[in-house]
Amino acid sequence: MNVMIITSSPNIDGLTANCGKKAQAGAEEAGAKVVVVNLNHHQIGNCHACGNGWGPCRNEHHCQVNDDFQKLHLSMDSMDAFVLITPVYWGEMSESAKAFTDRLRRCEALKKKRNFLEEKPVISIAAAGGSGNGITSCLTSMERLFTHVKAEKFDFIGVTQKNKNYKLTTIHEAVKEMVSKRKTK
Helix, strand or coil: CEEEEEECCCCCCCHHHHHHHHHHHHHHHCCCEEEEEEHHHCCCCCCCCHHHHECCCCCCCCCCCCCCHHHHHHHHHHCCEEEEEEECECCECCHHHHHHHHHHHHHHCCCCCCCCCCCCEEEEEEEECCCCCCHHHHHHHHHHHHHHCCCEEEEEEEEECCCHHHHHHHHHHHHHHHHHHHHCC
16 A cells, blocks of 8 residues: 655654654554655645646646646555645645645546545645644645545644644554555455
């Protein structure tokens, strides 16, 4: 089983990174092969809403903006499950997560054939470092994304500095459970 863990924080030692490490440990403990992607280490620009608002993403399901998105997008086809982890900035996903997921939604949501995320389990994690505010709106936007691409929404986890000790354990156990359930399908 292949699991892609996508993180999107420039801070490689912060709360988001720790969430990613716990997710990776849970997946590996359950026997999964893990691919970790930090979006901040890739060049992925914003959607250009090409043409009259849609480029080839609508019917051909690929983005014409040339950067690291294409390779990452194509690699998702071979994955069996996903974990998306983002810091919470202003009640939203990080800018790198938004850029990637905006383009992903356009390429995957309208596919007639099975898309790369359809019916595959996903865990969404919002890591709010400072006040902890904005988790709910961030997770809501992640829920809309995974509804549009027809993913199986396995869990939504909000993490703050106040609850991180038990939420990091929750992340580990949730990913382990997701992998175990997917392996038995």
